Amino acid sequence: MSTGRRLWAYAATLPAHLLGGLAGALLAGACQLLLVLYAKPLLDNATNAAGVSVDGLVRVTISIFIFGVGISVGELAYMYLLDYVAQGVVLNMRGDLFRHLQALSLGFFEDASTGALVSRATNDLSVIQTRLNNDLAALLRQPVMIVGLLVGILVLSSWQLMAFTLLVGGAMLPVINFTSARMKLHTAQIQESLADLTAHLTESLGGIRVVQSFGASEHEIARFEADNRATRRAMMRAVRVRAVLRPLLHLISIVGLILLLVAGGWLYSQGLATMGDIGLVLASVPTLSGAFKDFGRARLAWAETMAASERVFELIDTAPDLVDAPDAVDLGAIEGRLEFRNTGFHYRTGSDVLTDIDLHIEPGQMVALVGASGSGKTTLANLVPRLYDVTAGALLIDGHDVRAVTRASLRAQIGIVPQ
Structure with missing residues (x-):
């Protein structure tokens, strides 16, 4: 079973909270989408010869308020419920990990570093816990926003403007995929560095009497500094990936907005688009760009979650080398021979x-x-x-x-x- 499916299996142990959180994410995304799509009828009414309809403006205003309430309710639901699910996933994973470690033989622990094991049970699970909440919401909500905006432009406006908008979004996907792959690699390196750092701390502090007795404090400090700097270098590689993503997506959206302005102006001059059509697209591009940015951020977080989860599952999947025989029987009361x-x-x-x-x-x-x-x-x-x-x-x-x-x-x- 893949790492992602195993995580979903843990999340599925809390079905009510999971479904409620996902429903909240969908509600918030749908209301935000409808809020943007209302730009077209509003602008079309504003550019009619008869002017703005008061009744129509009241309906639009009430609808905007309802959508705003829907966004707030949806965000409250998914932020609390999905965080509850994330806490439950980590709770069960940590329990399964500790239970499995108890079943492993002394031979395993003689070969493994105690600090590295502690790091996987703390640092790796901490990454999963902090990333999982936003992942579950954004990975569902933002695709709904993106697809909904494109369909809305196609239905309410014109296929030409939808095609231009699709090109803007399509240019962002390769950037997101590349940075996500890099982030997963860097996260694995970070967790390995943290494991080495934790192992050094555990060994050095656990044997502090020996270290001080032999005057080896300076040697231990030098070793720790080397591990500490290696951890920082690994973290900075991930920081660079995270720092580059949003500016790149923003630059693509700006270029796309300029192209859409030119294309929209030409379509309007040819009578192929109304001001409402152009307003809808111009209002959609920032929202579309924001959706892609949030989706990209969620993909980076998901890559971090996958890297940390693989390290935890690697331990859970370690086969015990000392097990009961299939036909083993309970030993009754013994005499002691x-x-x-x-x-x-x-x-x-x-x-x-x-x-x-x-x-x-x-x-x-x-x-x-x-x-x-x-x-x-x-x-x-x-x-x-x-x-x-x-x-x-x-x-x-x-x-x-x-x-x-x-x-x-x-x-x-x-x-x-x-x-």
């Missing part, structure tokens, strides 16, 4: 840590493991609650291979006092 039978173990990389261990421990018997640091004492103890799986031989409790019973029932009967 422990047997290491030709047991061997090695980590993912490196040579064997334990080899051909044969050890029998009877219930109630107290055993002390004595040896040099790194000789495998802790590793041997970690095999009992199946924090790791043996790589050779077997480990049995009351005659049951620990790999043949569920981990939950095994660990429920084991007590550990960490040093």
